[in-house]
Amino acid sequence: MDRNPVEARAILLTKVGSHSYGINTDASDLDYKGIFIAPKEYYLGFKVIEQKDRGWDEDSDRFPILNGVKDLVYYEIRKYLKLAKDANPNILELLFESPEFYEYVDPIGQKLIDHRELFLSKKIKYSYSGYAYAQIRKIKSHRKWLLNPPTKKPVAEDYELTNKSAFDKSEEKAFITFLWMLIKDRIEYVEEQQELYDLISDRIDFKGVINNNQLPHEFYPYIQNLTQASDRYMDILRRTQEYRKDLYYWKSYQSWLKNRNPKRAELEAKCGFDSKHAAHCIRLVRMGNEILTTGKINVDRRGIDAEELLNIRLGNVSYDAVLAEAEKLFTQLDESYEKSVLPYKVDLDRINQLCMELVEEFN
Template sequence: MKRIEVEQRSILIGLAGSHGYGLNRPDSDLDFRGVFIAPKRYYLGFDNIEQKDTGWDEPGIFPFIDGNKDTVIYELRKILQLLAGANPNVLELLWLNKYPVLTEVGQYLIKHRNLFLTKKVKHTYSGYAFAQIKKMETHRKWLLNPPQKKPLPADFGIEAEEPLSKDELNTFLEYLYILIRGRIEFLEEAEQLYKLLTADIDFKGVLKQYTLPTETLEYTENLTHGRKDFIRLLQKSQSYQIALREWKAYLSWQENRNPVRAEMEKQSGYDLKHGMHCIRLLRSGLEILQQGEVIVDRRIAGDVDDLKAILQGKYSYEQVMQMAEDLVAQMDAVYETSTLPHKPDLEQINQLCIELVEMQGWS
């Protein structure tokens, strides 16, 4: 869809990111997030759209997003799915302080925002925080012990043959995932395991991200009827491709680092921004479980100075990690007593979607 079509059907656009958190500096980018309702052909025809995240240099009606690369406007059905899944990045959109665009339909959506608060926030907010920790750990490793050379197949015992390519690995792992899923799909006693592997976690992603453990190779060989030498090559190729991916990420990190941020990282020994977002996410998740409310603006939450102190390097890596560990323990305890429902009422959310579309109309 053209930018102007999306803007004409936008029901809300909010100022998110550092400005929403109250952590912005004079040079901070403007991050706009919004919601629009697609026209009739996208609901009743074959056309499909989930979000608009490019093309802001096209002619439009909202000059504040002209040329802004940090703008994403989600189609209603897409954002309702993300909200129902307690996605931290979109939940906060309904609790912002500033909306440059807010229609009557958008206000109706905000009025029903509590529909999306469930105990799932414990898992999503801690999961997003853990992703920040992983980035911190990776960058810290690069800072303290940077890789010295590009990995070679021979480093992983691949001498007389070519390593499997990324596409070849992914094709085989897709096949392995289907076989594993098929083995348990219709076994009543494996119902919970099937749900875990197909809905609760991205098991296919796990297969592709990590090297197959040695103790699983014989099972993989038998399940796929693969040759032993091929399965061993598969494992070695996985290790090689993961190392190669990390090497490329390291080079990109070196090339694209903000000089000021790089100097702060060097002095503190970890990525301060990832550390701050880790703590912010965990505190936000804890607040939702305790209070049934999303507090986006950290000035209102009362910890904005503390978060800025992390950004300024006033906390060591060990202190930030201890803070994260303590917050996770608090979330575990509060989870048991929280009055939030365990899961969202999808029927109510579906009805809300219908009402919003009818309010917006097709023209």
């Protein structure tokens, strides 16, 4: 679908990001996100669309305010609801913005907002902490690059591998999937481990975690025994994962160098770390605590902690102080989770019913 047909079927459009958090600077871009309901043929026929995040060269007939805006995404309603039910922080905020930031809300969009509590559950702890930890990983990676940048691109020979002896990505992923199935099967039928089984099969994307991270060396003996892999296989797997991890690190560094915002690079050089990521990390964990304890999402941080977050973003808070605050907030998040009266999971039947109602009423 082109831009104008998508926007003609929009049910909600809102400003998001730093401006809606109240921590924007003069260098902050305008970010917008919207939700739309596709025509019937996308639900009853073969056509598929999940989101539209490009093709903004043409002007908007419906929303001239968006002309020239590049940071813009429209989510098809089913895609939006799937992300919202998983407590995606960047998605949930669309339903909890301050009224002044909504550019457009259709009656169907208002009905969705009126049911926003359907998407709040204890899964908030894992989604918000996960996004916050991602910010910390970026902070630490960027700080390493600033203080001790890599000087050489890794090659397979450095790990005593050749292109033929190293596992390709599909082989590595197949082994990880096999490992995941074995672990899951071992837990599933042990009554005492039901909570652990629920944790790795529902509340956390455990398969994704082990698929996207290097297997810890101390786990190799157990993994080998579980999978009955040979010593040679495990040795090649270890070296392949080390090579792929270091190569990814090198490519990420090169991409970072190429795409850095000049003003942001100047700020990083000044304070020694990425202060924008630091501000968002603290914001995310604080919001996670607030949601678990109050059942409310305070997207707009003005009057709450916007000044403090902006101070962090401007590089006026030290690296050690940011990490110490984050550690304290993560500890509080565990306590908030235990005290929270939110349900452990969302009611998928009610969300599915809401989805059908929204689509039927709009079409």
